[in-house]
Amino acid sequence: MTDRIITIIPIGEIDSSILDFISWSIEETFRITTARLPNHNLSSEIPPPLYGNRYNSTSILQHLSEKISVNALRLLAITELDLYSPIFSTLYGEAQLNGKCALVSLHRLRQEYYNLPPDQTIFLSRFHKVVIHEIAHTFGLIHCIDKNCIMYPSSNVIDIDEKSPLFCPSCNPKLLSNI
Amino acid sequence: MNSKYQRGMKVIPTGERKCLWMEAGVVSYKLCTNQYQCSICDYDRAMSNRVMKERKIAEESVDIITPKKEINVWVEEFRHLPADQRKCRYMLMGEVPYKICPNSFRCGECSFDQMMQDRKQPAFDYSVKNYEKVAGVYMYDELQYFRNHTWLQLERNGKYRIGIDDFARRIIGKIDGIELSAVGKNLDFEEYCLTIHHEYGDLELFSPVKGIVDSINQEMLDNVNLIIDEPYQGGWLMTIDPISVTKSNKNLLKGDEAKAWMIEETNLLSKTLYGELGVTLADGATISAEISKNISSEKWKELVRKHLFVR
Ligand SMILES: [Zn+2]
Ligand SMILES: [Zn+2]
Numbered sequence A: 001m002t003d004r005i006i007t008i009i010p011i012g013e014i015d016s017s018i019l020d021f022i023s024w025s026i027e028e029t030f031r032i033t034t035a036r037l038p039n040h041n042l043s044s045e046i047p048p049p050l051y052g053n054r055y056n057s058t059s060i061l062q063h064l065s066e067k068i069s070v071n072a073l074r075l076l077a078i079t080e081l082d083l084y085s086p087i088f089s090t091l092y093g094e095a096q097l098n099g100k101c102a103l104v105s106l107h108r109l110r111q112e113y114y115n116l117p118p119d120q121t122i123f124l125s126r127f128h129k130v131v132i133h134e135i136a137h138t139f140g141l142i143h144c145i146d147k148n149c150i151m152y153p154s155s156n157v158i159d160i161d162e163k164s165p166l167f168c169p170s171c172n173p174k175l176l177s178n179i
Numbered sequence B: 001m002n003s004k005y006q007r008g009m010k011v012i013p014t015g016e017r018k019c020l021w022m023e024a025g026v027v028s029y030k031l032c033t034n035q036y037q038c039s040i041c042d043y044d045r046a047m048s049n050r051v052m053k054e055r056k057i058a059e060e061s062v063d064i065i066t067p068k069k070e071i072n073v074w075v076e077e078f079r080h081l082p083a084d085q086r087k088c089r090y091m092l093m094g095e096v097p098y099k100i101c102p103n104s105f106r107c108g109e110c111s112f113d114q115m116m117q118d119r120k121q122p123a124f125d126y127s128v129k130n131y132e133k134v135a136g137v138y139m140y141d142e143l144q145y146f147r148n149h150t151w152l153q154l155e156r157n158g159k160y161r162i163g164i165d166d167f168a169r170r171i172i173g174k175i176d177g178i179e180l181s182a183v184g185k186n187l188d189f190e191e192y193c194l195t196i197h198h199e200y201g202d203l204e205l206f207s208p209v210k211g212i213v214d215s216i217n218q219e220m221l222d223n224v225n226l227i228i229d230e231p232y233q234g235g236w237l238m239t240i241d242p243i244s245v246t247k248s249n250k251n252l253l254k255g256d257e258a259k260a261w262m263i264e265e266t267n268l269l270s271k272t273l274y275g276e277l278g279v280t281l282a283d284g285a286t287i288s289a290e291i292s293k294n295i296s297s298e299k300w301k302e303l304v305r306k307h308l309f310v311r
Helices: A016-030 A057-067 A120-138 A157-162 A171-178 B003-007 B042-061 B073-080 B111-118 B166-172 B218-222 B246-251 B255-272 B297-308
Strands: A003-011 A033-036 A054-056 A072-079 A082-084 A091-096 A101-105 B131-134 B137-140 B144-146 B150-154 B160-164 B177-180 B192-197 B203-206 B210-216 B238-244 B280-284
Touching: A003 A016, A016 A033, A016 A072, A016 A120, A054 A057, A057 A072, A057 A082, A057 A091, A057 A101, A057 B280, A072 A120, A082 A091, A082 A101, A091 A120, A101 A120, A120 A157, A120 B280, B131 B255, B137 B166, B137 B255, B144 B255, B160 B166, B166 B255, B166 B297, B203 B297, B255 B280, B255 B297
Parallel strands: A003 A033, A003 A072, A054 A082, A072 A101
Antiparallel strands: A091 A101, A091 B280, B131 B137, B144 B150, B150 B160, B160 B238, B177 B192, B192 B203, B210 B238
């Protein structure tokens, strides 16, 4: 029996205030309760990093789907690790379409990464959009051509900043019928 | 002075040019979007049809039967213009300071036109800079994209320059060698014009334009991986003297339409690459140029078939 819960699993150390923020974000958006697992360290269980310390996102998703058994509707992993996938050389996140697992990296979401002064508001806004976007993939939504829609495929943080945190009139009904 | 011409006087934005229908005074305002290549212009075709239809109705009403023939009405209108207003198209394009058309705009029969056409190929315009990344793929606003992931750009001399787009080069990954149609070859719609030798097998791409191969990028032939390294610049393939592009218009995309298509292509890419996890959708900065290294040759062949329409 699967509980109607979205479980959050931090991979490595993640600041608890960030996790509190995202739990609230998810509950507000999807109207589904969240739960949290303790920090999970997987560096010994996945292939070593490539391309200057980037980890294979698809391998991490594979690991999550096989090794972490929780009675949850969805499993969201959050990491500070920098990611790549067989399709993208650098990643913000990846998720199983109509599947259980989603993964988000914080690595490239902070202003500091781009040598800009820290800005927590901008960082949390990006984090919120990427997390909601990835979870929406697990509810069957694909990439949307509307630049303002949260399901627009962002190629950089400017794209993330420019899109709204909302689903467009075409994506919203699809989401509602799938959750 | 011709009164119709007077009525047509309007401000032409800098860098824009009057359509010949406007220049001839048939319409009051229309800008040229096709480098005066009227033979490939939808507007020219529509206007010619409309005027011929009107003329036919007028002729039928007075019972005069004239043989049907293909004509450009602006050509006729030009003949009625005062001599100093029959500007040569190279003057209209700003390529020569002053030249009056001696030929009623029958450029195909004009020796001056032939001379201008025979000039050395202008170098590729590296000023195309309005690029944007769409779903991890670089796209240029100035280019048109065909659905087989070739791009085309209309040059100042009326020829189309073609190449492969950023998405195609990332899927192809590495090129072992190529074969191209020869200069002078008459290419039909969607006729194969490029063979790429790849470690997973040969693939053949077709031309997005119907026309005659006008030139081939020699520098690229000496270093075929320019196609991969600079797909929009040094890696261009050939120029084509167009006969028509209109038949394939539904497959020819520009601006927002092209960007929406690219997003759909990346959705399809993710779906094709499903694995043990089913389909996963990733969000990132740039599509990897090493996709082919991470998949089987069978999977790769499926990708190039679906996206590049190769044979
Ligand atoms: Zn949408
Ligand atoms: Zn996505």
